[in-house]
Amino acid sequence: GTNAGQAVALELRKIFGDQKIPISCTAVRIPTLRAHSETIVIETEKAVDPAEFRELLRKTAGVEVKVTEMKDFKDPDEAARNNLEAYKKALIGAVPVWDFLIDSSFERYKGTTGEGKAKISREIAPILSEIADKIVQAHYIGVVAEKLRVAAEAVAEQVDKSNTIFTKIGTETKVATIKSRRELLEERLLSLVFASDPSILLTPKIGSLISTPLYIMILEEYKNFAAKKKVFSPSDFSENLPSELFDGFASLILKEETPEEVKKELDLVVKELKILTIRQKLTDLTTEIKKLEEAGDKEKLLKAQNKFNKIASTLSELKKKDIDIFI
Secondary structure: OHHHHHHHHHHHHHHHOOOOOOOOOOOOOOOOOOOOOOOOOOOOOOOOOHHHHHHHHHHOOOOOOEEOOOOOOOOHHHHHHHOHHHHHHHHHOOEEHHHHHHHHHHHHHOOOOHHHHHHHHHHHHHHHOOOOOHHHHHHHHHHHHHHHOOOHHHHHHHHHOOOOEEEEEOOEEEEEOOOOHHHHHHHHHHHHHHHOOHHHHHOHHHHOOOOOHHHHHHHHHHHHHHHHOOOOOHHHHHHOOOHHHHHHHHHHHOOOOOHHHHHHHHHHHHHHHHHHHHHHHHHHHHHHHHHHHHHOOHHHHHHHHHHHHHHHHHHHHHHOOOOOOOO
16 A cells, blocks of 8 residues: 555665665555565666566676574564664675575584484475576585585485476576375365364374375474464464475465365365375385285285285275365
8 A cells, every 4th residue: 555655665764874765665465474575676778678687687796685683673674773783783794595594404403313414405405406506506505515414416416306397488487396186185185274173183094194295394393383382373383484384384374264165175185185095005015016926925925915905995985985176
């Protein structure tokens, strides 16, 4: 609205101590858990293609994103109002965003044990894969490898395995994430559960249906949260989530659902995930049976075949419910 836009302009002029800074601002409210950002409008003397200009800006020397922490204040405005010198010092001490993300991950997980290193790897690899400049990317791969005390090649391999592809659209490059049927179902399951009763995730029957790395991490974070607090609050839960999990969790809970819709669809999604899980077990057993046939181990072969038939029967009964699921 107009008043909100004027407020942003006034606060910026106050923060920079210059009442003559020309600012054109449009402010809107969006349904996010937390955010602090601004859009900068740049005017050029000649008409330029937006995509080409963004690429030029990205490659321009001196243009970089840095991060500073306002530990004693809720935002830059409060910091500037209460302690201007400390605010200026914080800005001067800002670090590149990649350094900040890496340091934050190491502070949370330490990285002194195999498990800690695995958590850091899962969090940092997707982040490093987003660095377009290969030289900069190689630098940070070396930084992470040194901190983890592992070979740089191992970190580089994890970065390459990140589940993203780059799709060229015109002159603009966008990042697209490919989601499997199972990932979509698990995403929907978590969305429904967090909208109704998250404690359901603590039951083995539901928790065991989660197998996607991102959602496993969100589930583990929820288990830790539930062990400390009896009442679930999305804002409290998201407050201490690692940066890579925050966006994933926010996308889950920002989908509005009525109690009727949640109740109706939850059973359907659980059923479909059970079907996928059973099919995977049958696939694994088929591979095992072939190996036992080649080995000539009749006793183990018979057991595997009986197990296959039993699981196939379970699948058949589950599918007889004849319910359509749409995602």
